[in-house]
Amino acid sequence: MASPQGSRAPLEFGGPLGAAALMLLLPATMFHLLLVARSGPARLLGPPPYLPGPEVLWSPRLLLLWLTWLGLQAALYLLPARKVAEGLELKDKSRLRYPINGFQALVLTALLVGLAVSAGLPLGALPEVLLPLAFAATLTAFIFSLLLYLKALVAPASALAPGGNSGNPIYDFFLGRELNPRICSFDFKYFCELRPGLIGWVLINLALLMQEAELRGSPSLAMWLVNGFQLLYVGDALWHEEAVLTTMDITHDGFGFMLAFGDLAWVPFTYSLQAQFLLHHPQPLGLPMASVICLIKAVGYYIFRGANSQKNTFRKNPSDPRVAGLETIPTATGRQLLVSGWWGLVRHPNYLGDLIMALAWSLPCGVSHLLPYFYLLYFTALLVHREARDEQQCLQKYGRAWHEYCRRVPYRILPYVY
Numbered sequence: 001m002a003s004p005q006g007s008r009a010p011l012e013f014g015g016p017l018g019a020a021a022l023m024l025l026l027p028a029t030m031f032h033l034l035l036v037a038r039s040g041p042a043r044l045l046g047p048p049p050y051l052p053g054p055e056v057l058w059s060p061r062l063l064l065l066w067l068t069w070l071g072l073q074a075a076l077y078l079l080p081a082r083k084v085a086e087g088l089e090l091k092d093k094s095r096l097r098y099p100i101n102g103f104q105a106l107v108l109t110a111l112l113v114g115l116a117v118s119a120g121l122p123l124g125a126l127p128e129v130l131l132p133l134a135f136a137a138t139l140t141a142f143i144f145s146l147l148l149y150l151k152a153l154v155a156p157a158s159a160l161a162p163g164g165n166s167g168n169p170i171y172d173f174f175l176g177r178e179l180n181p182r183i184c185s186f187d188f189k190y191f192c193e194l195r196p197g198l199i200g201w202v203l204i205n206l207a208l209l210m211q212e213a214e215l216r217g218s219p220s221l222a223m224w225l226v227n228g229f230q231l232l233y234v235g236d237a238l239w240h241e242e243a244v245l246t247t248m249d250i251t252h253d254g255f256g257f258m259l260a261f262g263d264l265a266w267v268p269f270t271y272s273l274q275a276q277f278l279l280h281h282p283q284p285l286g287l288p289m290a291s292v293i294c295l296i297k298a299v300g301y302y303i304f305r306g307a308n309s310q311k312n313t314f315r316k317n318p319s320d321p322r323v324a325g326l327e328t329i330p331t332a333t334g335r336q337l338l339v340s341g342w343w344g345l346v347r348h349p350n351y352l353g354d355l356i357m358a359l360a361w362s363l364p365c366g367v368s369h370l371l372p373y374f375y376l377l378y379f380t381a382l383l384v385h386r387e388a389r390d391e392q393q394c395l396q397k398y399g400r401a402w403h404e405y406c407r408r409v410p411y412r413i414l415p416y417v418y
């Protein structure tokens with residue numbers, strides 16, 4: 001039986017009350033967005049056009065479709081991988097192994113969907129069933145989190161996450177108790193973080209593009225841009241899949257409702273908001289404006305990829321010629337902190353690039369509505385909060401060296417502003 005580990009870890013997300021509120025607020029927000037995106041006024045802050053009854057939300061057929069999708073992605077995860085990577089060292093000094101085949105899963109999914117569409121699968125009909133599909137995903141996330149919570153009751157203490165073991169069932173259910181829940185070599189958190197949600201997101205985008213083509217003869221330029229930008233983002237994440245092994249989600253957070261719902265429901269159904277909006281609210285977009293937007297996306301991607309790759313290269317091999325000339329601060333752990341290059345500009349240059357890309361995804365939707373900018377607003381809040389959590393963890397890890405880094409690089413995300 002697991003003993004509540006890390007019970008003295010400070011409570012995050014506003015403690016049990018905050019966790020309970022988020023568990024209601026997050027699904028409510030997702031359904032609100034799905035409803036208003038297809039409504040005429042599309043007002044982010046207005047009431048939804050109607051409240052869907054159970055007959056709209058609940059569909060056994062769509063639950064089956066959703067479970068089939070999860071099953072397909074699980075099968076692709078189990079295929080032989082081009083590489084098997086090791087995660088960071090765990091409390092018991094062991095390291096877990098992870099298949100690196102996410103990009104392969106994306107390509108195989110694209111091939112399978114292409115075959116199915118040419119055989120008559122009506123992918124363009126998917127936007128009509130987003131509500132019941134999102135409901136199926138939410139239900140799955142709740143049940144899955146409950147099973148994960150129960151599984152953690154019999155997990156050894158060494159398998160528990162530093163947070164998420166406060167003893168309060170609501171808080172622990174939300175944050176997640178077990179760090180890397182697995183059955184044999186199947187790692188649930190790693191699987192969910194990158195596969196069904198991210199690939200589902202670009203599939204929903206594609207379905208929205210196809211429906212727009214059916215409705216209006218061809219997809220709009222704005223829809224092409226949103227699809228292209230977000231496909232690049234997802235493709236990039238899967239191509240650099242190994243990098244996720246060092247994120248706080250994998251190394252620090254337990255697997256509970258927050259990540260299960262975030263990965264399985266929130267990502268595919270809210271991150272596709274811009275394409276949902278464009279289907280119901282076509283926006284004229286000329287070539288000059290489209291070029292400016294592409295330039296903004298390119299700048300964002302350049303910073304995002306440059307910063308992430310610089311850190312990953314440095315962490316793998318500090319003497320790699322691409323990073324060997326950069327200035328560093330030594331820390332008591334033996335690791336070093338970069339203090340020049342991208343990581344000398346601000347303390348989270350990758351967040352800056354990510355936010356610029358988020359702006360580029362919203363701009364094709366014009367400026368008449370606030371709704372398509374929801375992602376940018378939410379993402380700013382998420383990254384500010386994430387940065388604060390990471391800062392806390394780095395302070396614990398690196399102590400005085402981190403203080404020195406903060407002195408030398410005083411801004412967190414946006415130079416001279418924040």
Ligand SMILES: NC(=O)C1=CN([C@@H]2O[C@H](COP(=O)(O)OP(=O)(O)OC[C@H]3O[C@@H](n4cnc5c(N)ncnc54)[C@H](OP(=O)(O)O)[C@@H]3O)[C@@H](O)[C@H]2O)C=CC1
Pocket residue numbers: 246247248249304308311315335336337338339343347348350351354386390393394405
């Ligand atoms: N679209 C979305 O919804 C989301 C996207 N993201 C994106 O995912 C990516 C990963 O982000 P995230 O997991 O938050 O963390 P980061 O990739 O920013 O990693 C933070 C870690 O990097 C290391 N680090 C910090 N400063 C330095 C430095 N100066 N030199 C060397 N190492 C340093 C520290 O770990 P250590 O020293 O132990 O290596 C720190 O804990 C980002 O690009 C982010 O934008 C993230 C969340 C959500």
Ligand SMILES: CC(C)CCC[C@@H](C)[C@H]1CC=C2C3=C(CC[C@@]21C)[C@@]1(C)CC[C@H](O)C[C@@H]1CC3
Pocket residue numbers: 026193194233236237244247249258259261262263266267
């Ligand atoms: C719904 C809650 C408020 C929070 C849910 C958070 C999750 C949606 C995100 C937590 C960390 C994520 C990461 C990514 C997607 C979103 C989630 C799962 C990426 C995979 C996105 C692509 C990047 O290249 C890497 C990211 C790692 C973290």
